[in-house]
Amino acid sequence: MQQELVTLTDTASGVENLIQIFQSHRKYFSVGSNDASQLVANAAGNIENLLANRSRALKTLASAAEDFQMWHRWKNDPELDSNDTEVKKPNRLYPEFKEDEQFRRLISYNTTAVHIPTDIYEGSTIVLNELNWTDALEAVFRKNKEEDPTLLWQVFGSATGLARYFPASPWMDSRKTPNKIDLYDVRHRLSPRPLSLQVSGSVSGLTLKLIHTSVNEMLETLSDDDYVNVVYFNDKAVKAACFQNLVQANVRNKRFLKDAVRNISAKGITNYKGGFELAFEQLSSLNVTQGRALCNKIIMLFTDGGEERAQEIFQKYNADKKVRIFTFSVGQHNYDKGPIQWMACTNKGTEHTRTQTHIRHGPEYLDVLGRPMVKANNKAKQVQWTNVYQDALELGLVITGTLPVFNKTNTKRPQNQLILGVMAIDVSLDDIKRLTPRFTFGPNGYYFAIDPNGYVLLHPNLCPKNPKFQEPVTLDFLDAELEDEIKVEIRTNMINGETGHRTVHTLVKSQDERYIDRSERSYTYAPVKGTDYSLALVLPVYSLHYIHTTIGDTITQAKCNLFFSSHREYCKDLKPSKNNTEFLMDFNEYIDRKTPNNPLCEYMLCSVGMFAHLINLYAGLDWTEDPETYESSFYKRSLDNDIYIFTPTPYQEDTNSKSIVSVCLSVCLSVFVGVKLDISTWMTNFINATLKMNHVDCVILDDGGFLVMANRDEYIGQIGQFFGMIDPILMVNLVNMSLFTLNKTYDYQSVCDPKRESKGSAAGLRSVYVPTIADILNVGWLASAANVHGVFYVHNPYFAGSLTICLFVCVRVCCARACVLHLCVRSVCSTADTDDEIPDMSKESCITEQTQYFYDNEEKSFRGTLDCENCSRMFHAEKLWKTNLVFVIADAKLTCMSCDHKPLIQAEQPSEGPDPCEMAEKPRFRKGPDACFDNNERVGHVIILSSSVFKNGNRQI
Structure with a gap:
């Protein structure tokens, strides 16, 4: 079998003919070298120029906006321009969209x-x-676009919620989503998700739901530069989750904390002093070595009323007023607000009232935290780039550059000046990828870039499963690849802005995530100047050189008359036309002006010169495959192995498609060859060779444990199925004998169907996150803002059965910061219900896990006996030389039915992911900005807000 498979593949693929053709055309080719350091430097320079251009445009816009607002004369009764908003009205003029x-x-x-x-x-x-003075921005938007036609969306997001953007476009495309409700709010970075808080008896009610929603909202204002923890207390303070200290406020940790808050029940009586004491201890014990310096420390208190002031605790831990206290009176009630107003005023914070109608307004505490930035002026004006996210207006994956806009109006109280909003400009990842061409170093070479948190900006494995899912993509480099010690070191060096080179013998996961290979990779990295990004180039050994074509004359090119061209963007400045004749005329004119000196052309001509004769042999073949092989898993794997790689078609249930086995072999440096085998014919040969005996199972597996061939008719429909689903106990024994080694990987970019909640569950208040302008008006939108660490308390100061939740939050507002949020709720709550909300059945972010199996030793033969309850099965396995296959013969599964037949699952499935508690104990290295805007002597004191005052747009000092 082994010899026949290899001989067939050699003959059918024409590998020897290919070598001869290459030798006969050797004069047309030369070998070029890839200088990794120079490639990285060039690409980093190009990215630097692109982002620098966007930054200049942002600064121009921000400066103009500050001037326009400063010159604007406030009008108490301005007239509404009939063209200013999107609401359809008869007297408005609407632009013509194209x-x-x-x-x-x-x-x-x-x-x-x-x-x-x-x-x-x-x-x-x-x-x-705001509509009046922001109208002047149109001229600046337009001028920026004229100076740089590649600019995408230019946006001003106001602190009031107004967003003005250029060019104009319908916010929602009614052609695609005619019934969609627009809940976008520029003030929200991430709005609350529908979560159920299941508590016992008397603590279920609207007030508790409002507090729960408020907690979620505050959590979502935190960015990855912040730290947070949750503690609840009654008689004593207890951490809600397993986190012993403040943890990074990333997506996974925040979701874990939300689940912990949901599971808290009310009992006992409230001890304010114990809760505040634990909050201050958490803040004081923050590990400042985790990449962020302490900056703004905040405690937030959410309550429906209380009498205790905990004065001695504040005197003991906050005599210097380094920790701000923000208090929120939640729900409609008549309790005395004096104690919580005193807490806020005494500790340089604010007091607010939050009701159901007020729940969607932006976090008011940002006004206070933003004032030091306004007073710092130019020192605080640094362009910051958001995480990668899916653009709400259909540009695909983008990042957004943001710059704060300050209120510079001369007033009697300049210390109370606020942030007006944020300027934002989108940059498409496609535009950045175009600056990192990779066709000279093959499909297994690639660029990637990371930010100071270690999250990837570019990476071939950065591919969210649901293109419409609107949540920032925070994929760590060590999660994008298979982690090892050297990669951890590379990541640290890149975050520190170092330049370097490392060679790694590492495990490589295949493109389809079903296989793992061992290979050598070289990592060359350098910082992108003017930004906090770092860029790296990864090359396998065989990509250090490439074939360079010297086919320059038209006659020689014409001899290569037939090939399958990959669908790539060869001519970036030639626009397509719907009329084919017009396009051909444009193309002829284009090639008369342009010489074929594009690197892609050399790659194409190289392929033509080598494959022309072979393709002519199969000129009658109907080609149905995708001619682009760069992203094919079998192609990439063949380059990392010097053997024949057999790959069965992935198994799919309820399908009548024909089973095919692809066979590939890499040849020298430039190409690979392959054939496709009709499995039906080979099954017949295989059965004849192994004899069709009922008491013996004969199978051939590939190096991932997938079925390639078998001697049973009933297996022909399971070709490509993981063998652990067919014969679990035998597969387990093959793993135990080290024929196969397993590796479990997690996918943090997956989406799953949301879990349905029972009717008895409480639904939270909802809104939708659309992040086009999202990372702007919140404590996390500016990466040089500050870190806030916080603690939430929920309590009942009077009755037994009280509930107290402490959420220790670390929020970044001007740099590194810390805040503590307190939530307080009475156990006797309103019985008003919101269970009639319709659950959101759209996809939600989730983690999935998948197990890959691979050969991890050089042994060729394996044999053993698997024991069951009252029977046993002998087996023998032999690897097939020069292939990735293994032949297994065993006593038939039907001869020993008492074995455990529980399937061994390899496929992707929902998972809780790694233990967050263990990960929190060993956080990954991160680096934050050096600037900190936590305090300023010229900044004013506390502002106290109430819901009725807020509605009228006034403020009480």
Whole structure:
């Protein structure tokens, strides 16, 4: 079998003919070298220039906005321009939108567009004044676009919720989502998700739901630069989750904390002093070596009323007023607010009232935390880039550059100046990828880039499963690849902005995530100047050189008359046309002006010169495969192995598709050859060779444990199935004998169906996150802001059965910061219910796990006996030389039915992921900004807000 498979593959693939053809055309080719350091330097320089251009545009916009607002004269009764908002009214003029190739949607370059959240009255005095002065931004938007036609969305997001963007475009495409409700709010980075808080008896009610929603909202204002923990207390303070200290406020940790809050029940009586004491201890014990310096420390208190002030605790831990206290009175009640107002005023914070109608307003405490930045002025004006996310207006994966806009109006109280909003400009990842060409170093070479948190900006494995899922993509480099000690070191060096080179013998997961190979990779990295990104180039050994074509004359090119061209963007400045004749005329004119000196052309001509004769042999073949092989798993694997790689078609249930086995072999440096075997024919040969005996199972598996051939007719429909699903006990024994080694990997970019909640569960208040302008008005939008660590308390100061939740939060507002949030709720709550909300059945982010099996030793023969309850089965396994296959013969499964037949699952399945508690004990290295805007002597004191005052747009000092 072994010899026949190899001989067939050699003959059918024409590998010897290919070698001869290459030798006969040797004069047309030369070998070039890839200088990894120079490639990285060039690509990093190109990315630096791209982001620098966007940064200059941002600074121009921010400066103009500050001037426009400063010159604007406030009007108490301004008139509403009939064209300013999106609401359809008869007297308004609407721009003519046209489909735009760059934006991939309807666009008008003649004007700007304005988006106003649904819960803001567009005719209010504040909104009308903002509409008036921001209208002047249109000229600056337009000038930026003229100077740089590659600019994408330019946006101003106001602290009031108004968003003005250019070019104008319908916010929602009614052609694609005619019934979609617009809940976008520029003030929200991430809005609360529908979560159930299941508590016992008397603590279920609207007030508790409001507090729960408020906790979620505050958690979502935290970015990956912040730290957080949750503690609840009654008689004593207890940590809600397993986190012993403040942890990074990343997506996984915040989700874990939300689950912990949901599972808290009320009992006992409240001890304010114990809760505050634990909160202050958590803040004081923050590990400052985790990459962020302490900056803004905050405690937030959410309550429905209380009498205790805990004065001695504040005197003991906060005599110097380094920790701000923010208090929130939740729900509609008549309790005395004096104690919580005193806490806020005494500790440089604010007091607010939050009701159901107020729940969607932006976090008010940001005004206070933002004032030191306003006073710092230019020192605080650093362009920051968001995490990768899916653009709400259909640009695909993007990052957004943000810059704060400060209020510079001369007033009698300049110490109370606020942040007006944020300027934002999108950069598509496709534009960045174009600056990192990779066709000279093959499909297994690639660029990647990371930020100071270790999250990837570029990486071939950065591919969210659901392209419509609107949540920032925070994929760590060590999760994008298979982690080892050297990669941890590389990641640390890159975050520190170092330049270097390392060679690694590492495990490589295949493109389809079913296989693992061992290979050598070289990592060359350097910082992207002017940003906090770092860029790396990964090359296998065989990519250090490449074939360079010297086919320059037209006659020689014409001899290579037939080949299958990959679908790549060869001519970036040649626009397609719907009319084929027009396109051909444009193309002829284009090639008369342009010489074929593009590196892609050399790659293409190289392929033509080598394959022309072979393709002519199969000119009658109907080609149905994708001609682009760069992303094919079997192609990439063949380059990392010097043997024949047999790959069965992945198994799919309920399908009548024909089973095919692909066989590939890499040849020298430049190409690989392959054939496809009809499994039906080979099954017949295999059965004849192994004899069709009922008491013996004969199978051939590949190096991932997938079935390639078998001697039983009933197996022909399971070709490509993981063998652990067919004969679990035999597969387990093959693993135990070290024929196969397993490796479990997690996918943090997956999406799953949401879990349905029972009718008895409490549904939280919802809104939707659309992050186009998202990372702007919150404590996490500016990466040089500050870190806030916080603690939430939920309590009942009077009755037994009280509930107290402490959420220790670390929020980044001007740099590194810490805040503590307190939530307090009475156990006797309103019985108003919101269970009639319709659950959101769209996909939600989740973690999945998958197990890969691979050969991890050089042994060729394996034999043993697997014992069951009252019978046993002997087996023998032999690896087939020069292939990735193993032949296994064993006593038939039907001869010993008392064995454990529980399937051994290899396929992707939902998972809880790694233990967050263990990960929190050993956090990964991160690095934060050096600037900190935590305090300023010129900044004013506390502002106290109430819901009725807020509605009128006034503030009480």
